[in-house]
Amino acid sequence: MRIVDMGDGTLAPRDERPHEPGPELLWNESYYLDFVSEDGGLGGYVRFGLYPNWGRAWFWACLVGGDRRPVLIADHDARLPSGGDPAVTGDGYTAAQRTLEPMRTARLTLASDDLHLDLEWRTAGGVYGYALTPRYEIPCQVTGTIDGEPFAGHGERDHSWGVRDWWxxxxxxxxxxxxxxxxxxxxxxxxxxxxxxxxxxxxxxxxxxxxxxxxxxxxxxxxxxxxxxxxxxxxxxxxxxxxxxxxxxxxxxxxxxxxxxxxxxxxxxxxxxxxxxxxxxxxxxxxxxxxxxxx
Missing domain, CATH: 2.40.370.10 (AttH-like domain)
Incomplete structure (x- = not known):
């Protein structure tokens, strides 16, 4: 597996784990996972955004396309998870990302009133680390189930840490x-x-x-x-x-x-x-x- 590190040369599998927060209010640890079916007809994304100094987690999940009605979950006041991989629970949903093999495989599970996901992201081609900010992106093949139905497609997942000022x-x-x-x-x-x-x-x-x-x-x-x-x-x-x-x-x-x-x-x-x-x-x-x- 190739790791292209455009930053300080220290990007490694250990970076899949959480990082020590900085002092800033908007210091954030973010995990993204997106996916699209092979024919481009169905897709979605999930994000865990952890703000330890703001005292909250942001959680987003969506599904669009196909003959399904769109689903969008957006919780900006979720409880911060503790420990390693991100896991959050909110009103009507539970979600977790698990790193099965660092930089190679991650699994997402989401159970909600409107959407159930059980998907794996398997690295395709290696890992790309940014130079401008602590962050890496991983192109992936994505397989699993959506609402119990088989899914196969592709997507990308990323992990970043540092100040995230959206404004x-x-x-x-x-x-x-x-x-x-x-x-x-x-x-x-x-x-x-x-x-x-x-x-x-x-x-x-x-x-x-x-x-x-x-x-x-x-x-x-x-x-x-x-x-x-x-x-x-x-x-x-x-x-x-x-x-x-x-x-x-x-x-x-x-x-x-x-x-x-x-x-x-x-x-x-x-x-x-x-x-x-x-x-x-x-x-x-x-x-x-x-x-x-x-x-």
């Missing part, structure tokens, strides 16, 4: 897989300057490779995301939202931010098509620095 910076994050097995991932924050943004690809059956000079641009209609353009050198890709599962996030002092996340269709310029997830984060004043650029 200061806008960004575009996107992760997908083309039908030939190529994984794509890129993230760009809108901070008014160009930086070496985290991005990688995985060729069919291959390993994670960092991509230089990634860029992205979001598109909006009436302040709602309507698409995006991803600039992987030699592999320009258009993102088309299919089904959204967005949230309003309220800061400790009452400021709102819109977290827009959608299951999407990815169309590469060479004609290849795939599916995945994209987020367009919209904090207060999100338009002030524009919305990304292509280089």
């Amino acid at each position: 200061s910076v806008s960004w575009l994050w996107s992760s997908g897989r083309l039908a030939d097995g190529t994984f794509l991932h890129g993230m760009q924050a809108n901070v008014g300057v160009a930086l070496p943004w985290p991005a990688f690809t995985v060729p069919p059956g291959g390993e994670v490779e960092h991509v230089e000079n990634f860029s992205a641009a979001g598109e909006f209609a009436d302040d709602r995301p309507s698409g995006a353009r991803l600039g992987f050198p030699g592999l320009g890709t258009t993102v088309e939202p299919l089904a959204g599962a967005s949230l309003e996030l309220i800061s400790p002092d009452g400021a709102p931010a819109r977290f827009s996340r959608s299951m999407c269709r990815f169309v590469a310029d060479d004609g290849r098509v795939g599916h995945g997830w994209t987020e367009w984060h919209q904090p207060p004043g999100w338009r002030e620095h524009g919305w990304g650029h292509l280089v």
Whole structure:
């Protein structure tokens, strides 16, 4: 298994475990898991966001697409878990992520009034560590059951730790897989300057490779995301939202931010098509620095 560490070179399987919190109110330990069926017709995501100094956990889970009605669970006042892997219980649900083999396999279980998930994420191609913040992303094959029915698809899981201030910076994050097995991932924050943004690809059956000079641009209609353009050198890709599962996030002092996340269709310029997830984060004043650029 390949680990591409763009940071300080210390990323290791031990980082699957929780980290010592910093002193900041918005210090956060976050675990994401998303998934899309092989045909792109059904997908969802789950997030555990632990704020030890704010005294709460955020838990999100959604399912969109197919012939099912959309499901969205959003609990911003869950009890903080204790111990190792994240596990939360709230009104009408229980959820847990278990690391079965560090950096290789993780299992998610969710039992709620509206949705039951029992899914495994198995690493496909290795692990990618960010340089700008303590975080890693893992492209995966995803299998298991949804409401007792078999599921097979792909997705990504990630783990980050550090200050997570949702109300200061806008960004575009996107992760997908083309039908030939190529994984794509890129993230760009809108901070008014160009930086070496985290991005990688995985060729069919291959390993994670960092991509230089990634860029992205979001598109909006009436302040709602309507698409995006991803600039992987030699592999320009258009993102088309299919089904959204967005949230309003309220800061400790009452400021709102819109977290827009959608299951999407990815169309590469060479004609290849795939599916995945994209987020367009919209904090207060999100338009002030524009919305990304292509280089």
